[in-house]
Amino acid sequence: MKRVVVERKILERNESSAQKIRTILKNQSVFALNFMSSPGAGKTTIIEETIRMLKDNYGISFIDGDLETDRDAERIKALGIDTVQINTSGACHLDADMVLRAMEKISLDCDLLIIENVGNLVCPATFDVGADKNVVILSVPEGDDKVKKYPVMFNVADTILINKTDLLGFMDFDMSKVKKEAKQINPKAEVIELSAKTMSGFDKWISLIERWISEANQY
Amino acid sequence: MHEGAIAENIVDILKETKEAENIDKIVKVRLKIGIMSGVMVDALLFALTALKEEERIIKDTEFDVTEINVKSHCVLCNKDFYFKKGDDIMLLCNKCGMPLDIIEGKEMEIIDIEAEQ
Ligand SMILES: Nc1nc2c(ncn2[C@@H]2O[C@H](COP(=O)(O)OP(=O)(O)O)[C@@H](O)[C@H]2O)c(=O)[nH]1
Ligand SMILES: [Mg+2]
Numbered sequence: 001m002k003r004v005v006v007e008r009k010i011l012e013r014n015e016s017s018a019q020k021i022r023t024i025l026k027n028q029s030v031f032a033l034n035f036m037s038s039p040g041a042g043k044t045t046i047i048e049e050t051i052r053m054l055k056d057n058y059g060i061s062f063i064d065g066d067l068e069t070d071r072d073a074e075r076i077k078a079l080g081i082d083t084v085q086i087n088t089s090g091a092c093h094l095d096a097d098m099v100l101r102a103m104e105k106i107s108l109d110c111d112l113l114i115i116e117n118v119g120n121l122v123c124p125a126t127f128d129v130g131a132d133k134n135v136v137i138l139s140v141p142e143g144d145d146k147v148k149k150y151p152v153m154f155n156v157a158d159t160i161l162i163n164k165t166d167l168l169g170f171m172d173f174d175m176s177k178v179k180k181e182a183k184q185i186n187p188k189a190e191v192i193e194l195s196a197k198t199m200s201g202f203d204k205w206i207s208l209i210e211r212w213i214s215e216a217n218q219y
Numbered sequence: 220m221h222e223g224a225i226a227e228n229i230v231d232i233l234k235e236t237k238e239a240e241n242i243d244k245i246v247k248v249r250l251k252i253g254i255m256s257g258v259m260v261d262a263l264l265f266a267l268t269a270l271k272e273e274e275r276i277i278k279d280t281e282f283d284v285t286e287i288n289v290k291s292h293c294v295l296c297n298k299d300f301y302f303k304k305g306d307d308i309m310l311l312c313n314k315c316g317m318p319l320d321i322i323e324g325k326e327m328e329i330i331d332i333e334a335e336q
């Protein structure tokens with residue numbers, strides 16, 4: 001019997017593909033956001049409203065990995081945005097190779113690349129897709145216990161958006177508890193309360209993206 | 220169930236190692252999985268067992284997983300904080316309130332293998 005030292009990261013292949021993505025995007029001065037949440041938390045709706053508010057000043061491309069319906073991609077295409085859909089049939093997460101292949105089919109002559117990940121609060125957290133920032137959305141109807149239940153996902157967030165705040169009056173949702181738990185698992189992530197229905201909180205969210213993009217362009 | 224994808228990545232690395240080291244049979248594989256990696260060890264072992272059907276290279280292989288607890292560090296206080304499975308992970312220093320850096324607990328690694336030549 002012989003012992004062979006391996007000492008290799010299991011996801012080294014994904015890591016190197018994610019690194020490739022970062023290099024390509026950096027060379028083209030494209031800033032990339034990776035949106036993650038449970039199904040139905042509001043990824044597509046928030047992306048749609050975000051695009052509406054940014055598209056006059058920024059070139060935007062969109063990679064849709066949310067397999068729910070291809071109506072999602074249609075909604076974004078209707079805004080005049082270059083869109084490609086990843087066929088994730090069966091997959092519970094996007095990986096960097098899927099995103100790399102999708103990038104070949106899309107214009108990178110843009111300032112902002114938006115990636116909508118598969119609706120799932122577990123699996124996408126483990127796979128780096130080469131984005132500059134991870135946006136994790138929690139919606140009020142999902143309940144105020146989700147941060148504690150899914151610490152890995154909330155830990156990888158660069159910002160946590162709490163969506164559907166227009167429904168706060170109808171649910172038992174303890175906002176201060178959620179914010180406290182978010183701060184414990186991820187002290188650096190800014191938490192922003194949003195409603196994609198009333199548009200409350202969008203000013204704050206949009207200025208965060210604009211700040212991120214201008215910071216990225218300084219390097 | 221992303222553990223299926225993780226299991227496939229493990230098998231890919233084992234195939235490369237088998238080739239490079241001229242190994243006949245992989246008897247045992249030791250893995251290191253952090254409790255903050257997002258990988259559930261039971262689900263991973265299940266996925267590896269399921270893969271044995273189609274991947275002859277791991278047909279008789281035993282997988283041994285070491286789970287790595289979270290070690291976090293405050294740079295200001297130069298103090299370490301530890302969390303194990305089931306603990307509420309609080310990444311704020313209880314002395315100075317600064318965010319802690321995670322030093323250990325996110326790993327997903329193949330440490331070594333025992334093989335017959
Ligand atoms: N009341 C309310 N509904 C919302 C809000 N944001 C999204 N929705 C609704 O939630 C449902 C799921 O949204 P969608 O964007 O498709 O979620 P996704 O699966 O995460 O992409 C849709 O019916 C949206 O109209 C919100 O802020 N308030
Ligand atoms: Mg969607």
Ligand SMILES: [Zn+2]
Pocket residue numbers: 293294295296297312313314315316317
């Ligand atoms: Zn401290």
